[in-house]
Amino acid sequence: xxxxxxxxxxxxxxxxxxxxRMRDGHESGQGFANPHSVSHDLGRSAAAEVAAxxxxxxxxxxxxxxxxxxxxxxxxxxxLAILGTCHDLTDRNEIVVSAIExxxxxxxxRHLESKGFVVRKAHVDAAGRVDMDHLHDLIGSxxxxxxxxxxxxxxxxxxxxxxxxxxxxxxxxxxxVDAAQALGTFAVDAYEWxxxxxxxxxxKVYGPKGIGALFVARDARRHIRSIMFGGDQEDxxxxxxxxxxxxxxxxxxxxxxxxxxxDEIVRLVGLRDRFLxxxxxxxxxxxxxxxxxxxxxxxxxxxxxxxxxxQMLAMCEGRVAAATGSACTSGIPEPSHVLIALxxxxxxxNESIRFSFGRFTTAEDIDATVEALSAATALLDxxxxx
Numbered sequence: 001x002x003x004x005x006x007x008x009x010x011x012x013x014x015x016x017x018x019x020x021r022m023r024d025g026h027e028s029g030q031g032f033a034n035p036h037s038v039s040h041d042l043g044r045s046a047a048a049e050v051a052a053x054x055x056x057x058x059x060x061x062x063x064x065x066x067x068x069x070x071x072x073x074x075x076x077x078x079x080l081a082i083l084g085t086c087h088d089l090t091d092r093n094e095i096v097v098s099a100i101e102x103x104x105x106x107x108x109x110r111h112l113e114s115k116g117f118v119v120r121k122a123h124v125d126a127a128g129r130v131d132m133d134h135l136h137d138l139i140g141s142x143x144x145x146x147x148x149x150x151x152x153x154x155x156x157x158x159x160x161x162x163x164x165x166x167x168x169x170x171x172x173x174x175x176x177v178d179a180a181q182a183l184g185t186f187a188v189d190a191y192e193w194x195x196x197x198x199x200x201x202x203x204k205v206y207g208p209k210g211i212g213a214l215f216v217a218r219d220a221r222r223h224i225r226s227i228m229f230g231g232d233q234e235d236x237x238x239x240x241x242x243x244x245x246x247x248x249x250x251x252x253x254x255x256x257x258x259x260x261x262x263d264e265i266v267r268l269v270g271l272r273d274r275f276l277x278x279x280x281x282x283x284x285x286x287x288x289x290x291x292x293x294x295x296x297x298x299x300x301x302x303x304x305x306x307x308x309x310x311q312m313l314a315m316c317e318g319r320v321a322a323a324t325g326s327a328c329t330s331g332i333p334e335p336s337h338v339l340i341a342l343x344x345x346x347x348x349x350n351e352s353i354r355f356s357f358g359r360f361t362t363a364e365d366i367d368a369t370v371e372a373l374s375a376a377t378a379l380l381d382x383x384x385x386x
Contacts (some may be wrong), residue, residue, distance in 0.1 A: 003321040004365045004372075007180060008358035009153055009299060010323060014249070015206040015359065021252040022208065022245050025049060029247035031110055036233060046244040053244075053251025060254040061179075062189045063215050069234045070242055070250075073212035074180035075104040077199035078147075080214050080237065081176040082108040084224040085145050085197075086117055092144040092173065092302075094118045098130050099341040100154075102178055105147050108331065117144075126343050127291035128157030136167055143173040150182035150193075154325055154338040155290035156299025158186065174223055180204050180212070184358075185265055185297050186258060196220035202246070207253030207361060211246035214238075232370030264359060268297040271357060275300060275366050282374035289339055289352055298361075303344075303352040307380055312353060314377035320369050323354050 003131060005013070014192060021130075024030040035050045038041030051065070058065045071077045082105065095109050099121045109119045114171055122135040130148060139146060146168050151158045161177055168175040179188050180201040190198055200214035216224060216237070230239030277288055279302075289301040309324045316322070325336040335349035344352070357365070 003318055004369050005110075005359055005361075006320055006322040006355045006365075006369055008361075009156070009204070009296070009354065009356035011203045011209065012184070012206045012358055014203075014208060015253060015256060017256060018207055018249050018252045022249045026245050031179050031248065033244065035242050035244050036231070043215045047344075049050075050242055050247045053247040056251035056254040057200065057213055058215075060183070060188070060258050061200070061215060062191055064218070066235070067190075067216055067218060069083065069214045069216055069237050070247060071212045071214055071238055072210055073203070074102075074178060074199045075212075076238075077201075077212050077214035078102065078104045078176075078178055079108050080147065080178045080227055081197040081199060081224070082147060083112070083227045084237070084265055085174055085176075086112050087225055087227075089116050091145075092142055094140075094142045094144060095121060096120045096135070096138045096143055096146045098122045098124060098135075098148050098159075099336040100124055100128065100152055101147060101149050102153055102180075105149070105178060109147070111134070118142075122148075124341050127293075128152060128155050128289075128338075128342055129291070129294075130159055130164070132163065132167075135164065139171045139173065141171070143168075143171055145176060147176040147178065149178040150188070151179070151186060152338060153181050153291070154336060155301045155342070156181075156296030156356070157290040158182065158294045158296065160294075161193045161195065169194065174220060174321050176287035181296065184261070185268065187261075190215050199363060202253060203251035205253045208246050208249040210287060211243065211250045213250070253314045265297050268358065271361060271363065271366055272297055272300060274363060275355070275357075275370065278367060278370040279373070282370055283377050289342060289344065292347075296356075298357045300355045301339075301352055302355065303346075303348055304377065305351060307351055307377065309351055309353045311380060312373070312376050315379055316372045319372040322356075324350075324352065325354060 001363045033042035033046040035046040039086045054068045055065050113119050120138045123131040176197040177195045178199045184205040196217045201212040226237050287303040335346040339349035
């Protein structure tokens with residue numbers, strides 16, 4: 001039997017309906033033609049498919065079609081938002097990010113430091129929420145851009161985005177939100193949130209890998225420029241030939257979310273509560289990293305005191321597929337910067353495992369995962385006592 005997949009925040013399995021829609025598009029010729037070759041029917045057909053997909057993405061977040069820029073994923077969208085708005089040094093030479101941002105945001109900001117920009121990090125509390133007082137103190141007349149993730153990829157905690165947008169408006173600076181983890185389980189509304197830029201990813205919402213998008217608010221368009229060189233595709237912000245089939249998959253994933261997300265959230269909360277109840281019976285000493293209030297419904301970042309997370313996962317190898325942190329930092333021998341920002345020690349961070357489940361997870365999967373963890377804990381305790 002394959003391992004139970006509990007790593008949905010690293011990537012989601014493509015929905016079979018998405019795969020079928022992509023296959024149909026490819027077989028009809030819409031999936032392979034160059035959508036920028038509008039001098040023949042196949043190109044025009046591919047362009048129409050891209051336009052329909054763009055509309056699906058825009059509709060899901062309450063935006064207009066021409067505010068959606070397709071990218072290769074959220075990492076590229078984050079880089080475009082940050083590097084594309086900080087292309088020259090002016091009096092507004094400061095960037096503010098939260099301490100628990102995705103590595104693609106932190107790395108882009110760090111690159112700008114080498115160009116003369118000043119990067120300031122907003123603290124978070126033990127629950128994983130941005131310290132609004134500290135954020136307020138950091139944002140001022142020298143701030144060019146603020147970037148805060150909507151839903152954290154490691155601990156699943158959601159930020160209250162609209163008040164942060166208000167701070168940015170009052171200071172006259174731009175506001176970017178990494179919404180890659182939020183789109184599948186939260187009603188993302190670009191205008192209600194008040195963001196200038198929103199990063200999205202297809203493979204976090206049961207679509208194909210290799211496609212994402214950056215929402216660029218119409219009023220913010222003049223503040224951003226391309227960070228790549230080539231053609232004038234995507235309103236001149238992202239040169240290169242689009243893959244119609246990937247756009248189709250992303251669009252279909254958004255269509256499914258639009259009709260099913262509310263019911264899916266209810267089911268996921270039930271699975272999460274079942275996981276915690278079963279775990280409390282078998283391993284009562286566990287601790288949850290981050291608050292359970294205002295959290296991704298299918299994320300649980302759990303610390304098992306006294307047990308190394310890598311050892312626990314090794315004991316569960318072949319039975320449970322989970323992660324010690326972000327997949328983007330896999331192989332890096334350091335504790336999670338997110339958990340350290342919450343006040344965890346390095347040892348405590350290294351005792352933590354992220355469990356994330358989703359659309360294809362069953363109650364039986366939850367029960368079997370807890371059984372595997374319980375067996376692993378018993379074995380590790382026995383080895384420690386030997």
